[in-house]
Each structure stands twice: as structure tokens, then as C-alpha cells.
Amino acid sequence: MSWNIKNWNWSGSVVTISTAIFALVSLISVYISVTTWQTQREAARPYFTFIESPSLHLNEEASFEFEFKFKNVGTHPATNLSSRTIVFEQQFLEKPILIDDYTVVNDIPRDTTTSLLLSLKNKNLSEEPDINPHFIIINLRYSDPVVRKSYNQTIYLKWAGVISRRQQPLIHVEISEKERILHYLKLHHLY
Secondary structure (H helix, E strand, C coil), X not given: CCCCHHHCCHHHHHHXXXXXXXXXXXXXXXXXXXXXXXXXXXXXXXXXXXXXXXXXXECCXXXXXXXXXXXXXXXXXXXXXXXXXXXXXXXXXXXXXXXXXXXXXXXXXXXXXXXXXXXXXXXXXXXXCCECCEEEEEXXXXXXXXXXXXXXXXXXXXXXXXXXCEECCEEECCXXXXXXHHHHHHHCCCC
């Protein structure tokens, strides 16, 4: 079979090549659209952040109360919000002094606040003039009813304790401390 350029259908070839290019461009456009849609959907997910610094109070029963106020800054509401809070000494030598599980029944729409109140009623804490620093780990679990997806969000905080009978502030954990915290949690089967 020999090719004869005179018999070649140039217009058919141009149409075939144009159709192939159009199909490729269409596939790329669909891929970009789907990727953009997924990114926008993920950006609208519920997400919790502090609306103010956590507060700490010593109450009449000689226990420390921590109040955390979270705000859903995502576009979608959060449902089935549950939290597990673990408090333990910075030295990693003792078992946790508090493991608190909490569940919220109501949905938490966009720009809505919910509070988490922890009470440390450890007798030794209230009697000591100085209290060692403690880590406070809050693991939030919640669902997005719009996309039917669940999320985990972990917040790592450190309470600097009490020095000379003065309560110290809550601060964020340093990156260098995170691996040791995770090891401690695995060691005690808490994570």
C-alpha cells in the first residue's frame, strides 16, 4: 500500500486533530473544575478556633477550672462534636491527672460558640504553693453534615502551673515537645 498525497483528505485530518485537541482541553477543564470544587468544599468545612484566650480560675472548692471557648469559623455546621481532654505533668512521669470526655448534642452552625469547662480537683494541686507545668491536650471530633465527612482536630496547650502562688498562663506547645507528648499518649494507650 503506497501513500498518495493527492488522495489524502486534509480536511478530514484537520477535523480529527481539532476534535482530539478539543477533547483534551475539555478533559483538562473538567479536571480543573472538579479539583476547584473539591478545594472549595473542603475550605467550607467546619473548623474550631479559640475566640479568646482560655481562662483559668481557682474556685471555692480549691480546684482549678479551665474554660475554653471555641468558635466554628467554617461555613458548614459541625455535628456530633465530642472532645477528649487529657491533662498530665510536663515531666511525663505520672499518669494523667484528668481524662475528660465531652459530647455536644446540638449542631454548631457557622460563627457559633461552644464552651468546654474542665475542673482539676486534684488534692495535691490545691495544697502546693508551686505547681509544675502541665500539658493539656484537647482532641475534637466532629462531622460535616453537608459533605458527610468526619474530622479530627487536636489542640496542644501547656499550662505553666503555679509559681509562688501565682497562676501562670496557658500557652501553645512548642513543636519540639509534640513528639514526646505523642509518645507519652501512646505509652498510656490514650491516643
